[in-house]
Amino acid sequence: MDASLREQLQRAVGEVDGPPSNRFEARRRARGALEAAEALLRSEGYYQPVLDDVVEGEEDPVAIVDVTPGPRFALTDPVVNWIEPPPAPALQQTVLGAVALKAGAPGRAVDVIAAEGRIVAGLTRRGHADARAEPRRVVVDHAALTVEPTYNINAGPLVRLDGVRLETLGPTNPNWVAGLAPWSAGEVYDPEDVAELERRLLDTGVYDGVGVALAPADQTLPDGNRPIVVTLTDRPPRILEAGATFSTAEGSGVDLIWTWHNRFGRADTLVWQARAADVDSRLGVDLRLPHWRRPGRTLRLSAAALNEDTDAYRRTAVALAADLQQRLGKTSWFSYGVGLDAGRYDENRFDPVTQAPINFERDLFILTGRGSAYLDYSNDPLDPTTGWRLTASAQPTAVTGEDTTVFLRAETQVTAYLPVQDNAKTVLAGRVRLGSILGGEELTVPSDRLFYSGGGGSVRGYQYQGVAPRLPDNTPRGGLSLFEVSAEVRRDVFRNFQGVVFVDAGSVGFDQAPDLSNMRYGAGFGVRYKLPFGPIRADIAFPLDKRDGDADFQIYVSIGQAF
Structure with a gap:
């Protein structure tokens, strides 16, 4: 008997807890083992096995099953x-x-x-x-x-498809659903086409339930075609959400979000957002139209009134944007679009010629081309334990108003996650981020387009924008290049709690290439409490290159992992 068959027989017979109490029990066990062995042998093509069960011993009976597989049919x-x-x-x-x-x-x-x-x-x-x-x-x-x-x-008859028959209590437009179908009337039925329509509807995120199935044979139309029945269960049409963030680096913030699903009957999402925060406040609206003109492509239109008050600059502006996002697979996409900002800037800057700080106010109009890509091969959007992600963006920008300049802002970030124990109880996580501004000068590039580093999701242990070199009045100086790197060890401790230790590093440079000579380092630890929608994060971090004006530590509280 070959080793593989022997192993299968051992698994089929199984193990028992403890020896039999008497010969009757031993005989019962032997008979059960014999029947299991015979069933396995027949399933593997051995139809002439020789099997025998024997019970040996009186006081300590032992069940023995003798197996001879015989020829394989x-x-x-x-x-x-x-x-x-x-x-x-x-x-x-x-x-x-x-x-x-x-x-x-x-x-x-x-x-x-x-x-x-x-x-x-x-x-x-x-x-x-x-x-x-x-x-x-x-x-x-x-x-x-x-x-x-x-x-x-x-085999049954060859089935040809008709259009879509929509069954829903919601406002979805039947013509819009029919336009998503990847077949034309009269085409031969293909279950992959039916599954693709279901995927396209699920991708919109506005339905609690989606069912797509071929109509029964008794509903065949006079022309011989059969419709596809689409059943949709809408999410609650209006959702009101509130959130809060806090960190010693960036201060506190409160968000109020009102979402309206399927407002126009084509699985659209309309979001109104109001945010009041120490650093950035805004009132904005965002409209998302999935499968716009073609499957997998989403049109996003947004408008917002902004007020930013950071250590480096103050900005009051109105921003408009339009983007087309094309899905690549289930979790990846690329997008392209245009943005228009008009606002007033109050900036504390550094003049590299005179080597002196200057302050100026200016009104600027900024036209931005918006190109980006996102590849996500991780296993969870908020709490990944394996895989990797890549984001990249390129923004050609033209500035006019009280200053005129043209430049390209490019940025990329890679994160990776590696489980080092079974069930991902311990996860190693890493992040690298690079950025560069090509063609612009430090003084003419608007402050909000320069690179800064420091704070949650960046280099923890430093205040918001606190990693960059500072002006004499302690104002952060934005740069033309950026380099950041982070490493975390995440360990499940008990129940829903996870402990984390981390090291972050980063630098801001004033040339197009990142400058590694002025790196700043931070380290710390934290805790995560895992909930169904993602972990709640609390971190405390310490600057390892503490300068005058740096706090001894920073605290961060938010939702989701740091990266």
Whole structure:
């Protein structure tokens, strides 16, 4: 007996807890083990096994099962009987080629059953939506040592599709749903097309339930086509959310978000947001139109009134943006668009010529091309434990008003996650971020387009924008380049709690290439409390290159992992 078969028999027989209490119990165990062994052998093509069960011993009885597998039966060429009407001859040959049973192969029951499933699946994929298998006949020839499978297949008629029939209590426009269908009326049924329509509807995120199925055969239309029935259950149309953030670096903030789903009947999402915070306050609206003009493409329109009050600058502006986002797979996308900002800037800057700080106010109009890409091969959006992510953006920008300049702002970030124990109890996480401004000068580039570093999600342990070199009045100096790197060890402690230790580092440079000579480092630890929607994060971090004006530590509280 080969080792593989012996291992399968041992698994089939199983293990028992403790020795039998008497010979009757030992006999019962032996009989159960014998039946399990016989069933396994037959399923593996051994139809002439010799099995014997023996109980030895009086005071300490032991059950013994003796197994001789015998010869392994071989398959013959399978036979397929088509119940009238049969499918087209070419389709018959195609489906038979997918049976994948070869004469002479071991006569395993699982292979015989799986082949029948492949026949039906092959017919279904090629338009015979009602295909089914009738009872099969399998002859085991003990003289010839063969297994002869015969399949009886009812292919059913070839199904051609009509349009979409929508069943919903919500406001979704039936014509919009019909436009998402990846088939035209009269095309042959393909289950992948039906599944694709379901995916497209689920991708919108505005439905609690989506069902897409072929109408029953008794609902076939007079022209012979059959409709696809789409059943939609809408999410609550209006949702009001509130949130808060706090850190010693960036201060506190309160958010109020009002979301209206399916306002225009095409799975759209309209979001109004009001934020009051120490650093950035805003009142804005965002409209998201999925599958705009083509599947997988989303049109996003946004408008906002902003007020930013940072150590480096103060900005009051109105911002408009329009972007087209094209999905790549389930979790990745690229986008392109345009943004227009008009605002007043009050800036504390550094003049590299005079080597002196200056302060000026200016009104600027900024036109920005917006190109970005996001690749997500991690396993969770808020609490990843394996995989990686990449974000990249390029923003050609033209500035006019009291100053005129043209530049390109480019930025990329890579994060990776590696589980080092079973069930991802310990996860190593890393992050690298690079940025550069090409073609612009430090004084002419608007302050909000320069690079800064420091704070939550950046280099923890320093205040917001606190990593960059400072002006004499302690104002952070924005730069033309950026480099950041982070490493975390995340360890599940007990129940929903997770402990974290981390090290962050970063630098801001004043040339196009990142400057690593003025790196700043921070380290700390934190705790995560995991909830169904993601972890709540609390970190305390300490600057390892503390300067005059730096706090001894910083505290961060937010939702989701740091990266």
